[in-house]
Amino acid sequence: MRRPTGEDTLRKSRIEAAWKGQAECAGCTIRDLALFADLQEDDFDLIHLPIDELEFGAGSTLYNAGDEGRALFTVRSGLVKLVQYLPDGGQRIVRLLRRGDTAGLEVLVGEAYEHSAVVLRPALVCRLPREVVKRLSVETPRLHTQLMKRWHAQVRQADEWLTGLSTGSARSRVARLFLHLAEVEPACTPEPEVELFSREDLGAMLGVTTETASRVVADFKRSGLVTEVRSNRFRCHTEPLREAAGE
Amino acid sequence: MRRPTGEDTLRKSRIEAAWKGQAECAGCTIRDLALFADLQEDDFDLIHLPIDELEFGAGSTLYNAGDEGRALFTVRSGLVKLVQYLPDGGQRIVRLLRRGDTAGLEVLVGEAYEHSAVVLRPALVCRLPREVVKRLSVETPRLHTQLMKRWHAQVRQADEWLTGLSTGSARSRVARLFLHLAEVEPACTPEPEVELFSREDLGAMLGVTTETASRVVADFKRSGLVTEVRSNRFRCHTEPLREAAGE
DNA sequence: CGAGGTCTTGATGTAGCTCAATCCCTGTGG
């Protein structure tokens, strides 16, 4: 168990997905964030396959690297990691997907998924059959802009992770991660609060061992760069963190 | 001076670009590789701005991070590095572009360039005004597929660099770089030969210091993982390299 | 021939890896 947020998810729901109904895209509550943001009424007529809404528990996987890519996913809530396995058996987390992000774009170009998508915090996602998106992307230019934005966001995050989270001392990487999370998490008002991950995931994001990740976080707590408000939830003190980040 | 390939480029041509004429896209010699690969005759009528062909000398820059993005570039030959500057003043090379690759895709979505594009080996490029590509991408779906492939290629390379070239020991990173170059360089028949970069660039690609890069390469020479056939050009012995890569 | 740049190599310090023990938390079963 890693994360006591909100109500307890049943063990079962943590390894499986639950069907939550068929999505009503036109009335989507995160429509402005979603891939289909710019679609118009008649565009929706082009959708001939069901778009399902699914709930995935923490630890479950949307898809595995190498699987035939039959669908894209829009993350409506929760948090998903994209994992790439290394030749030596280790793993590296290459991106985090949250509200509004798209997983599996690569199936529009290739055949198979290139990462494994694993749920970090219980997630509500829409599954968009590949054919639906492909068809729409040919028929309406309104989807293109959104698709390009998605691709762009992926590249941006990839570059940011390389330069920000895989460069410099472990200390500065952790500091940058805190700052990054602080920016990106919803409650980022005065002194932002962020929910952290398992030390193992931390290591896989930053390219360090779990022990080092643990040590640095512990040190940050002691030195007062962050304050643990509850198990694995931290208030970030941005000034000293920024200091530590810029080594 | 870093690289004695081919005839000497004048000092001047190494910091400036030379205009080589207006491109004839329809008769492009690398048409099948280029962004406009799938365009049809009448699509070209939609191009209302000149597409210039330019030659950039080693060391010159196509654009700088932060510049207003007025154009995309297709690399016809040569080699270009995408560089991101770090908060601490250092720099990190996040991608390499060669024959057929596109630089500056981000200007289709945002305003400014996100990297600096610096020429490593004298390059012939086509400059595509942003408006031309934007317009075409609205008018013809045939460009979309190509655009998506380009985006996809960027993401792929970014992920590959994170997992392959920024993970593991310096030794294995260098080995993986050699193997990567061997795959991607033209002459990769029996024992592939690759042209290396300055030690400083090596370091910036692998996230290590120039000294470490130098030491590892020197060690590879001594241990016979590679053979220097001429200054900074190496024959790669794939088996032992693969061995070293998989630590 | 001398100047400047890059590459190489050495000596030394240290950050982070490795291996391993302990602690802590939560869920489980008596």
Added chain:
DNA sequence: CCACAGGGATTGAGCTACATCAAGACCTCG
């Protein structure tokens, strides 16, 4: 209700790979 088992987090001790600082080699150009 409590004791226990299991998994993650923390901490320690020792070792190694890499950074750092600095000197020298090599090459090209003026």
